[in-house]
Amino acid sequence: MQLVCPAGALPALTAAIDAGADAVYVGFRDETNARAFPGLNFDETDLRRGIAYAHARGRRVYIALNTYPEPNRVGYWEAAVDRAAALGADAIIAAELAVLDYAARRHPRLPRHLSVQASATSHAALRYYHEEFGISRAVLPRVLALQQVERLAEKSPVPLETFAFGSLCIMVEGRCQLSSYVTGASPNRHGVCSPARFVRWEESAAGRSVRLNGVLIDRFGAGEPAGYPTVCKGRFRVQGEVFHALEEPTSLNTLDLLPRLTACGIAALKIEGRQRSAAYVAAVTRVWRAAIDRLHGEGEGYVADPAWQPSLAALAEGTQTTLGPYHRSWH
Amino acid sequence: MKLTLGPLQYFWPRRRVLAFYDAACAQPLDAIYLGETVCSKRRELRTGEWIELGRSLARGGREVILSTLALIEAESELATVKRLVDNGELRVEANDMAAVQFLRERRLPFVAGPSINVYNHRALALLQRAGMTRLVLGVEQGRDLVAQLRAQCQREGIALPELEIIGWGRLPLSYSARCFTARAYDVPKDDCGFRCIAHPDGLALDTREGQRFLVINGVQVQGATVCDLAPEVDALAAAGIDLVRLYPQAEGTEAAIARWREAIDSHQAPPRLGDNAGYWYGTAGMGAAVG
Numbered sequence: 001m002q003l004v005c006p007a008g009a010l011p012a013l014t015a016a017i018d019a020g021a022d023a024v025y026v027g028f029r030d031e032t033n034a035r036a037f038p039g040l041n042f043d044e045t046d047l048r049r050g051i052a053y054a055h056a057r058g059r060r061v062y063i064a065l066n067t068y069p070e071p072n073r074v075g076y077w078e079a080a081v082d083r084a085a086a087l088g089a090d091a092i093i094a095a096e097l098a099v100l101d102y103a104a105r106r107h108p109r110l111p112r113h114l115s116v117q118a119s120a121t122s123h124a125a126l127r128y129y130h131e132e133f134g135i136s137r138a139v140l141p142r143v144l145a146l147q148q149v150e151r152l153a154e155k156s157p158v159p160l161e162t163f164a165f166g167s168l169c170i171m172v173e174g175r176c177q178l179s180s181y182v183t184g185a186s187p188n189r190h191g192v193c194s195p196a197r198f199v200r201w202e203e204s205a206a207g208r209s210v211r212l213n214g215v216l217i218d219r220f221g222a223g224e225p226a227g228y229p230t231v232c233k234g235r236f237r238v239q240g241e242v243f244h245a246l247e248e249p250t251s252l253n254t255l256d257l258l259p260r261l262t263a264c265g266i267a268a269l270k271i272e273g274r275q276r277s278a279a280y281v282a283a284v285t286r287v288w289r290a291a292i293d294r295l296h297g298e299g300e301g302y303v304a305d306p307a308w309q310p311s312l313a314a315l316a317e318g319t320q321t322t323l324g325p326y327h328r329s330w331h
Numbered sequence: 332m333k334l335t336l337g338p339l340q341y342f343w344p345r346r347r348v349l350a351f352y353d354a355a356c357a358q359p360l361d362a363i364y365l366g367e368t369v370c371s372k373r374r375e376l377r378t379g380e381w382i383e384l385g386r387s388l389a390r391g392g393r394e395v396i397l398s399t400l401a402l403i404e405a406e407s408e409l410a411t412v413k414r415l416v417d418n419g420e421l422r423v424e425a426n427d428m429a430a431v432q433f434l435r436e437r438r439l440p441f442v443a444g445p446s447i448n449v450y451n452h453r454a455l456a457l458l459q460r461a462g463m464t465r466l467v468l469g470v471e472q473g474r475d476l477v478a479q480l481r482a483q484c485q486r487e488g489i490a491l492p493e494l495e496i497i498g499w500g501r502l503p504l505s506y507s508a509r510c511f512t513a514r515a516y517d518v519p520k521d522d523c524g525f526r527c528i529a530h531p532d533g534l535a536l537d538t539r540e541g542q543r544f545l546v547i548n549g550v551q552v553q554g555a556t557v558c559d560l561a562p563e564v565d566a567l568a569a570a571g572i573d574l575v576r577l578y579p580q581a582e583g584t585e586a587a588i589a590r591w592r593e594a595i596d597s598h599q600a601p602p603r604l605g606d607n608a609g610y611w612y613g614t615a616g617m618g619a620a621v622g
Contacts, residue, residue, distance in 0.1 A: 069449075098453030098457070170508075181504050240563060331513075
């Protein structure tokens with residue numbers, strides 16, 4: 001099973017490789033990928049160096065081109081596919097039909113992974129992408145329960161990659177317009193969710209408030225941890241009660257599921273977090289590397305190291321972790 | 332332009348659903364979309380009954396399209412999609428790529444619903460190759476995108492399918508594996524007691540300072556504002572929109588249909604009765620009222 005780790009910049013890439021990532025996924029410094037944050041991502045010089053660093057150590061680099069170009073911008077995305085191929089990327093991760101089609105026709109030998117942003121949740125949907133664009137892997141959206149993942153793994157026409165750890169998008173990715181509804185900037189078109197330029201913090205007697213384009217997402221009392229104001233993790237009033245009506249600020253952590261994910265043939269585990277620091281990436285990667293290696297070595301005798309969970313929990317958003325949708329009770 | 336009634340997104344009691352469509356028969360609508368698009372647990376009408384209802388409305392001379400579920404998780408849901416696709420008579424609105432694939436395999440023409448991501452002319456052409464004859468534009472797609480789509484299609488010799496736009500109703504914004512209604516009631520999704528049935532227009536989600544913000548509808552989240560493009564009726568026609576979709580709401584749907592019919596037939600733009608123009612002008616969907 002492959003460990004696929006995030007890198008938002010060259011130091012994170014080398015840190016991930018050094019900590020044992022089998023592959024690192026990255027994005028260009030523009031809106032062609034779903035983490036188009038200011039100051040994040042790779043220019044061509046850094047990417048060339050990063051790919052050389054990975055390849056010298058027998059590891060891989062995947063380039064995420066997983067946003068949705070509008071008609072007048074298709075050419076820009078195509079040029080990004082050309083750049084990925086020219087740089088020697090080991091795969092592109094894409095969701096949009098035109099991008100996949102162009103890559104399949106123009107660069108048939110550059111592997112195409114279906115991005116989580118395509119929200120393909122069934123073997124029928126995966127068949128479409130496999131037959132039309134020859135995808136060789138698909139990243140599953142974070143919506144399926146573990147049993148559903150297991151069943152899908154039996155029938156999928158391509159190997160599957162699942163999310164293992166990191167921030168938890170609770171909506172079907174590629175089909176969430178919450179950020180867009182509030183700000184006009186969307187993950188699909190602009191590669192951003194709740195962009196920082198729309199975020200405003202206010203201190204008042206009522207506490208610390210955070211707004212997204214004027215909409216109050218949450219308010220925090222003294223000493224209460226204040227998270228980033230994505231709409232899905234705010235506190236709102238429903239039927240007279242104020243609570244995290246959509247989701248708490250928690251991180252996905254599937255370490256406990258590792259044996260079952262391995263047993264059902266999941267090809268790769270993905271760590272979320274291209275926006276995180278090199279130190280974070282290194283720490284998370286080390287734990288997962290150790291876990292995968294131990295499982296590989298010990299098989300049925302595998303027992304998790306008691307130190308792993310606390311170290312992952314310490315790195316998690318809000319220091320809380322959840323099995324998320326893999327566990328039926330989350331639904 | 333034609334006027335269509337989008338699929339009912341809420342969970343209404345069986346009797347209310349049947350009465351609603353009975354009344355819809357007498358409305359000046361060109362097409363009616365039927366079926367459960369949000370949650371497969373909602374079975375006041377079972378799949379076979381939706382198909383039967385569709386057939387009976389179609390016999391009355393109406394164009395009827397069967398809409399599929401937007402988020403597929405279980406094999407049983409896939410089987411339902413297959414059953415709709417194999418109905419043998421009525422056209423299907425695909426709301427997920429699984430439905431697209433089933434329709435493509437059977438070489439059946441289909442409508443691509445608003446939860447299928449079509450952001451450019453090439454994607455549009457690829458889906459036409461799979462059998463798409465009509466595209467319902469996604470909620471984010473307004474005036475500029477439609478203009479770009481037309482221009483690029485023309486440039487590359489791509490024939491446009493029929494274009495349908497959401498003209499009235501609350502916009503569907505997201506889907507999740509989690510049921511937010513069950514969460515609000517603090518009950519498990521697998522044992523939800525069908526709480527949605529108590530909320531024929533969804534469950535209001537307000538900000539902590541009381542701003543109407545979103546609406547919870549089971550696993551779907553909608554905007555709280557009602558999008559209303561009736562004042563833009565001429566601009567829609569000029570932009571090449573072929574059909575305008577009105578989503579059933581608990582209140583005011585009949586009046587909205589009548590008002591739209593009048594606006595289309597008379598080319599007289601009525602005042603805005605909904606909250607805003609959604610994404611039409613390229614701004615945030617919840618935007619401030621325009622015009």
